[in-house]
Amino acid sequence: MRTALLLMLLLVPEASAHRPSTADAVTTIDDPTVSWVVNGELHDGDEVFRVKLDFPHPFALPFELMTEHRAGAADFRPALAIVGPGLPPASDEVAARLPLPVPEGWGVYVDFNEATDREVYFEQVMRRTMYTTGSFAIALREGPNEVWIWNPDETPGDWQLGLGVEEDFTGGAFSDIFSHWGQYAY
Amino acid sequence: MLTETLLAMWMAAAPAKDHDPDASRWSVGVPVEVDLVGLAAGAHPEILFRPAAPDGALTLRFATGVMAGPELALVPFSVGVRGVIVPRRIVRPYGGLGLQMQVFAPYGAPARARLDLYLELGLDVRIVDSWRIGMQISPEIGLAPGFGLGMATRLGFQVDL
Amino acid sequence: MRRGPRISGLSATLALLVGACGAPIEPTPDCDAFVACTTARDVQQGITTDMVRFQPGGACWGNPEIAGLCDRGCRSGMAWLRDAFTDLPRECAP
Numbered sequence: 001m002r003t004a005l006l007l008m009l010l011l012v013p014e015a016s017a018h019r020p021s022t023a024d025a026v027t028t029i030d031d032p033t034v035s036w037v038v039n040g041e042l043h044d045g046d047e048v049f050r051v052k053l054d055f056p057h058p059f060a061l062p063f064e065l066m067t068e069h070r071a072g073a074a075d076f077r078p079a080l081a082i083v084g085p086g087l088p089p090a091s092d093e094v095a096a097r098l099p100l101p102v103p104e105g106w107g108v109y110v111d112f113n114e115a116t117d118r119e120v121y122f123e124q125v126m127r128r129t130m131y132t133t134g135s136f137a138i139a140l141r142e143g144p145n146e147v148w149i150w151n152p153d154e155t156p157g158d159w160q161l162g163l164g165v166e167e168d169f170t171g172g173a174f175s176d177i178f179s180h181w182g183q184y185a186y
Numbered sequence: 187m188l189t190e191t192l193l194a195m196w197m198a199a200a201p202a203k204d205h206d207p208d209a210s211r212w213s214v215g216v217p218v219e220v221d222l223v224g225l226a227a228g229a230h231p232e233i234l235f236r237p238a239a240p241d242g243a244l245t246l247r248f249a250t251g252v253m254a255g256p257e258l259a260l261v262p263f264s265v266g267v268r269g270v271i272v273p274r275r276i277v278r279p280y281g282g283l284g285l286q287m288q289v290f291a292p293y294g295a296p297a298r299a300r301l302d303l304y305l306e307l308g309l310d311v312r313i314v315d316s317w318r319i320g321m322q323i324s325p326e327i328g329l330a331p332g333f334g335l336g337m338a339t340r341l342g343f344q345v346d347l
Numbered sequence: 348m349r350r351g352p353r354i355s356g357l358s359a360t361l362a363l364l365v366g367a368c369g370a371p372i373e374p375t376p377d378c379d380a381f382v383a384c385t386t387a388r389d390v391q392q393g394i395t396t397d398m399v400r401f402q403p404g405g406a407c408w409g410n411p412e413i414a415g416l417c418d419r420g421c422r423s424g425m426a427w428l429r430d431a432f433t434d435l436p437r438e439c440a441p
Contacts, residue, residue, distance in 0.1 A: 035406075058389070058394045058395060060381075062424075063420075064416075068257075069292075086392075109431075120293075120295040124300055125333060125334045125335055127334070129257040129294065134423055135417070136420050136423035137424035138427070165400050165413055167406070185223055185225070186225040331411060
């Protein structure tokens with residue numbers, strides 16, 4: 001058995017996965033320059049999740065917001081906003097639809113998740129089939145930035161925020177999956 | 187703990203009949219499988235071949251099947267080796283490992299293939315002459331094109347051909 | 348629906364075998380355009396954005412799955428830049 005485990009470890013190639021994390025209402029990502037998947041659950045539907053990212057230097061990376069691809073969750077469409085310096089200011093119309101005021105001097109990228117046809121993504125680590133907003137790359141400035149996730153329809157559901165591509169699984173990266181199994185696995 | 191449990195079961199198990207020169211090298215197993223990572227269930231039949239001796243410990247395993255769940259269907263193709271600890275006993279623990287090509291068919295997204303290393307730990311019990319029932323757990327780890335997890339649980343029967 | 352490279356069962360198997368052999372994946376034209384545009388904006392703004400992952404040999408090009416994610420991301424990112432900003436340098440033109 002030990003030989004088999006050693007063999008398994010030796011054979012594991014470069015992974016293609018995000019480092020998992022489970023979101024609280026305000027969640028700080030320790031190192032936003034490596035890839036993460038942040039799992040969250042809207043219990044009541046009217047919560048706003050704030051994911052705080054503090055970049056050591058200007059940094060460009062891909063993001064996507066995913067939800068479960070199953071009949072009961074088909075109408076669950078949480079919105080996503082990236083707010084930070086260097087992004088374009090929110091128009092009055094957009095600002096009125098945001099759940100929080102945009103800090104002075106910051107701008108916003110927003111996806112209200114209203115596309116008629118949504119991409120479906122297969123996440124092979126936990127074998128989940130997910131709706132996704134689609135990946136989008138964005139350049140963010142040095143220092144604090146935030147991602148807001150909320151559901152304008154105020155209905156509950158699970159979401160996953162994927163960001164970045166540089167993998168780092170040191171320090172028990174997958175322990176979060178086992179302690180929050182219900183949120184990661186079907 | 188596991189080793190002690192298996193050893194105790196080995197000691198408790200009555201020996202099977204004496205060596206049978208006519209025993210077959212081939213067996214077929216038909217387990218029902220439930221996949222606990224990416225929930226799915228189905229049948230995962232396997233062909234077993236004992237190259238060294240009909241009642242030998244070394245077994246080659248070839249398996250395929252179809253599982254379906256709420257988010258995806260999957261078709262695995264497996265090749266591996268299995269070591270039966272006490273092949274002539276009524277109760278036989280075993281372990282094995284091998285490679286498994288998983289073809290995932292997620293609903294609404296293109297099919298994907300993943301090469302896994304699988305391990306298996308199981309136990310079977312002879313119920314009548316050449317028939318056995320057994321249970322098994324099989325953790326899987328994705329090797330290519332990327333990392334992934336899997337855990338299959340199986341319950342089924344096996345018959346010598 | 349899904350934009351960019353699709354991976355069917357057969358091509359995924361081939362990609363898997365190729366990927367297992369460590370064949371390099373080249374940056375896509377959309378990511379080249381995203382990097383060129385962001386670099387030009389950086390000059391305008393006097394900053395240097397870390398875009399290593401999108402460049403040759405970067406983390407985006409380690410396997411077909413991540414390459415697809417980055418490619419789609421660059422395409423969407425470029426479309427958004429063109430919509431969101433009116434003062435883009437000429438490197439950002441379609």
